[in-house]
Amino acid sequence: MTTSTAAAPRLRPPRYRVDPRARRWWTVQALLTVSGPAFLVALTMTTLSLLFFPGALRWLGPLLLGVLVLPGLAYLLIMPPWRYRVHAWELGSTAVYSASGWFWQRRRITPLTKVQTVDTVIGPIQRGFGLATVIVTTASTAGDVRISGLGLDDATELARRIGEAAAVEEA
C-alpha cells in the first residue's frame, strides 16, 4: 500500500449508527432467508438418511455439517453484529452520506441537489422491531442511497429533512 501523505484527505465514516434493534432484525432476516433454509435442508436429509440409508450418514453427516450447518450458523452469528458495526449514516448540509454492507462494504455520498424521491419503507419483519428503511433515489441506480435499520421516528424525521433540504437546494 502506498504511504499516505499527511495532506491526503480521507473520507471519515458517517457520524451516526443505525438503531441497535437492527441487529435482531438482521438476525431474523438471516434465519428466514439463509440459515433457516440451510438448517431445514440439513435436517431433512439427515432424517431421510437415518430412515432409509443409515450407512450413508458416515459421509453425509460431515458433508452437511461443513456445507450447510456451519456456514448457516456462521452467517447467523457473524453477519448481524458485523453489519451493525458498518452501517452508519449522516445528513450533511449539502449531501447525504451512508455506509452499508458487511463483507462487501460501501460508502456512498449523494448530493441533495441530485435527489429525486425519498421513500420510507417498512417491511413486515421490520414492523415487528419498529424499524424502517429510508431510500433516496437519484437519476442513476448507482446513486441511490438506502439507509436501513433506522428507528421508525428517526426514519420519518430523516426522510422529511432530506425531502426539505433537497427541495430547498433545488429552488
Next chain:
Amino acid sequence: MDWRKLDPRMIAVHTSWLAPPAASFLMALWISGGHLDLRGWLTLSGITLGFLAFTAAGVASWAKTRYRLTADAVEVRTGMFTRKLRTVRLNRIRNVDLTASPVHRLFGLTTLRIGTAGSTDLGSEVKLDALAAPVARALRAELLARATHTAAEDPVVSTINPRWLRYAPLTFWIFGGMVLVLGVGYRALEAIGIEAWRLPVVRRLAVEFGSSALWWTIPLAFLASTLLGVLGALALYVEGWWRYRLEWVSDSLLRVRRGLLTTRSVSIERCRLFGAVLREPLLLRFGGGAKVNAVAAGLGTEQQDSERSAVLPPAPRAEALRVVAGVLREPVSPLEDLVLTAHPKVAHRRRIVRGLLLVTLPLLVVPGVLGYLLTDVLLHLAWSTALASVPFVLWFARDAYRNLGHGLSGRYLVARSGTISRDTAALRRADVLSWTFADTPFSRRAGVVTLTAAVATVVGGYHVRDMAEADSAGFAERAVPGILTEFLDTDGSGEQLPAELVHCGAGGPVGADGAR
C-alpha cells in the same frame, strides 16, 4: 517546410518483394537437387522478373515522392512519367491514420494516410508510404493540431470508410458464430420435428469425420469454421454499419444513422450526453482498432442502450479518438495522449489471485474430484489443464493490471479497466451524480478501494477499480469539488471509526447536527 522525401528504408521494404521468388528459386533447386530443366528455369525467371518489376516500381515511386507542409496545406508530389501534385487544405483534413504492416514494423516505418471531409472513397486519400515511425507520429500530431480547430465545429463527425472492414473479423464472434449458426439450425429443425442427428447426411458426415485422419481434418474443420466466422463477421459489420453517418443535425442534437437492410437512426440530445467510452476488445486492440459508445441518458433498457449508444463501429484507434472528441464537442479528444495514474502493485497480485481462484482452481478441482471417484484419466486431465491455464491467467492478470488507470483530463474524469475488453470512459465531471467507495476486508488490507462515479444512464456507475485507498477521497474531491468536502478528514488522523460514531437509535435525536 521544404520538400521532404520518404524514408530511405522503404527501399528495403520494396526489396522484400524479392523474397518470394528467391525462396521459390531455392526451393526448386533444393527439390530438383540442382538440376533444373529449361521449363523450370523459364518459370522461375518469369516469376523473378515479375517481382523485380514490382520492386523497381516501388523504388521508383519512393524516389519520386516528395511532400511538404505549407502554412495551410499538405502537398504531395508523385509520379515518374506523369507528375502529379496533390494539395490537401489543412481545414479539410478529417483524420490522419497511421498503419504499419509487419514488414514496415520490422524496419521501424509507418504509413500515414490523410482522409478529407466529404469523401469516403479510397482514391481521395493521400498516402505517405512510408515515414520513420517518430516522424509519422510528429507529422500526424502537427496535422491534427492545425486541423482540429475546425473539427469541433464540423457537424459531420464521422462517416463509414470501407477500409474499416478489416477490423470486422477482430471479434470473438468468428469463433462463436459457427456454434451459434449450428445451434440455431438445430433448434429450427427440432421445431419442425426433425432430429438433426438422425438425418442420413449428418450421420454419414459424422462417421466419415470419425474415420478420417483426425490430425488434418480437425485443423481443417477449425480453419473452415474460422473462415465462415470471418464471413459472418463481415456480413454483420456491413449490415449493421453500412451508410454509417454520425453528425450533429443541430447544435443540440447528435444523430447516428447506420444499417444496410435495417436502417437504425438514434438521436441523442446534447444535454443528456455525459461522456463517451472508448472500447477496445482484446483482438481489436491487438489490431490497433477501437469502437466508441456514447454515455447518454434515455437510451432505453440496458440491452437497448448497448446497441443504441454505439456511435462508431470497429475502426482505427485514431478515428475512434477523433469521434470521442467530436461527440463531446471538444477540439482535442480528452483521451488523446493520456497519462493515467497507475494503480498500486497490489492490484496486480489481486488479479493473479482472482484468476487462479476462478479459472485454475475449478479446472483442478472439478475433474480432480470426478477423477478421484471415477477414473485416473481425469486426474491427469485435471493437473495438466490446471497447469496449462497458469500462464494464461498470469498474462491476463498482468494485462488487466496494466490497463487499470484513472485521471482527469480537462472537463473529464477518465477511468480505464478491463482486459477482454479494455474500456476507457471519459465522463463529464459536472455530470457525476454521486460517489461510492466499495471495499472488502481483503481490499482494505491491501489498501485499495473501488470508486464508482454514478451517472444518470442505465449503466449507472462507472468504476475506478482498485485504486489506492489513500488517494481515493482526494481524487473524488478533485474530480468533482464539493460533493464530499464536508465528510473529509483533512488533518490526516485517519481511522477513528468507532470513536467518532455516536449511538443515536432507540429514541435518540436524529442527528443533532441537523439543526445547524
